Amino acid sequence: MTVPEVSDRLPVALDAVGGDFGAPPLVEGAVQAARAGVKVLLVGDRVRLHAELGRYEDSASLPLEIVDAPDVIGMDEHASDVRGRREASINVANGLVKEGRASAVVSMGHSGASMASSLLTLGRLKGVDRPAILAHLPSKTGFVTLLDVGANADVKPAYLAQWAQLASTYLSVVEDKASPSVGLLSIGEEDHKGNALTLEAHALLRQMPGLNFHGNVEGRDILKGTTDIVVTDGFTGNIVLKLAEGEAKVLFGWVRDALSSSLLSKAGALLVRGALRGVAARLDPSTYGASLLIGVKGLSYIGHGSADARAVKNALLRADRAYQSRLIERLTVAMTGQA
Structure with missing residues (x-):
């Protein structure tokens, strides 16, 4: 291009x-x-x-x-x-x-x-039918794309299928990621796990031609980077996003407290300061700037x-x-x- x-x-x-x-x-x-x-x-x-x-x-x-x-x-x-x-x-x-x-x-x-x-x-x-807010979260594999994170609290299964297609195209076009994988956020990895929304959405996603649908993913899979994309309703997605941002701040607070708790730990802090700055940069929401209303x-x-x-x-x-x-x-x- x-x-x-x-x-x-x-x-x-x-x-x-x-x-x-x-x-x-x-x-x-x-x-x-x-x-x-x-x-x-x-x-x-x-x-x-x-x-x-x-x-x-x-x-x-x-x-x-x-x-x-x-x-x-x-x-x-x-x-x-x-x-x-x-x-x-x-x-x-x-x-x-x-x-x-x-x-x-x-x-x-x-x-x-x-x-x-x-x-x-x-x-x-x-x-x-309904636009969604698409956000990036830092993950073990780089970043994971999560949507919806707040535009639609109440959704229909068809919305999730549309968002999966939109996000897949977005990653292919803007991030040069070939055939990005899609996960559906649920309470278990098994196909039969979830509520009525996720069960019906799962069936729709499984049938979509050309979509690299991985299947259900659990909350712990998001930051592991099990899939490139995770789709969910905006109510759940917004909670996940703010939980991840809040937990990152709390964890770094714990690290700071631990590294300043004694003279020995303060000396060790000088050795790991550069590495910690790199981690902090990955977790900083300002790295991604803003979320796309897709x-x-x-x-x-x-x-x-x-x-x-x-x-x-x-x-x-x-x-x-x-x-x-x-x-x-x-x-x-x-x-x-x-x-």
């Missing part, structure tokens, strides 16, 4: 005023991404964003542009507010993708509002409200990479058989 020069690429639209900490970490992440060659449209209050960009001496020479959006949907507001607030930053950012002025939208703001805005503005891909007719990435600049940068890089890989076109073919 020939990657266009930076000057020929569409920019990524960033909701630059959403999130827990406002513009500063978002603009900093955009500056870092721009230095790495990604064009970025900063969407939000023009005056605030100009002032924030002014903190970076090289900002005028970087591929950054501000698109004014005087309104922002706060973290304590309702996701349904996107319907009546056309000038909200998340709606303006999604509109840029819809109009073909941006390659993707990235938001670290209100996740419900981000999902609602993308669905209302971009619509669904043909063959997709199944909408455009690229939409949703991150944590508490995201730092590194997470924002990585989300923008991933969004640009997905666009250059023609992911939406490939997903359309996979779901409909039509280019």
Whole structure:
């Protein structure tokens, strides 16, 4: 695949005023991404964003542009507010993708509002009943792709089958993973284990042509990397995601306590510090930046409200990479058989 020069690429639209900490970490992440060659449209209050960009001496020479959006949907507001607030930053950012002025939208703001805005503005891909949030978790084999992690608490078996196809195409196209394996999260490896949802979904997945379906996987299999993809409902997936993130923090806290408990352990800490930093980097959610809302007719990435600049940068890089890989076109073919 020939990657266009930076000057020929569409920019990524960033909701630059959403999130827990406002513009500063978002603009900093955009500056870092721009230095790495990604064009970025900063969407939000023009005056605030100009002032924030002014903190970076090289900002005028970087591929950054501000698109004014005087309104922002706060973290304590309702996701349904996107319907009546056309000038909200998340709606303006999604509109840029819809109009073909941006390659993707990235938001670290209100996740419900981000999902609602993308669905209302971009619509669904043909063959997709409900979009899902696709996330990466570090695993023994590198990373595992988990979906849904929060978009749909109540699901039908057909949704899980569609998500398996979407995720398989995503890994093939963006991550160059040939014939990725798919696991269905259940309470046992045996085909007959699970509730009504998983039993019916298992039958559908088993019958799907071209899908590399491994079968049922248990919770302990996720981080072992037993399969490349794990599908489940959004209620369960969100719990799994937050449990994994929380457990990683707790474990590192235990390690820090153990390595500072005595003079001998402190000396040992100096020897393993470099190795531990590498492990910490693998477990850091900011490594992946944001999660893809897969199944909408455009690229939409949703991150944590508490995201730092590194997470924002990585989300923008991933969004640009997905666009250059023609992911939406490939997903359309996979779901409909039509280019």
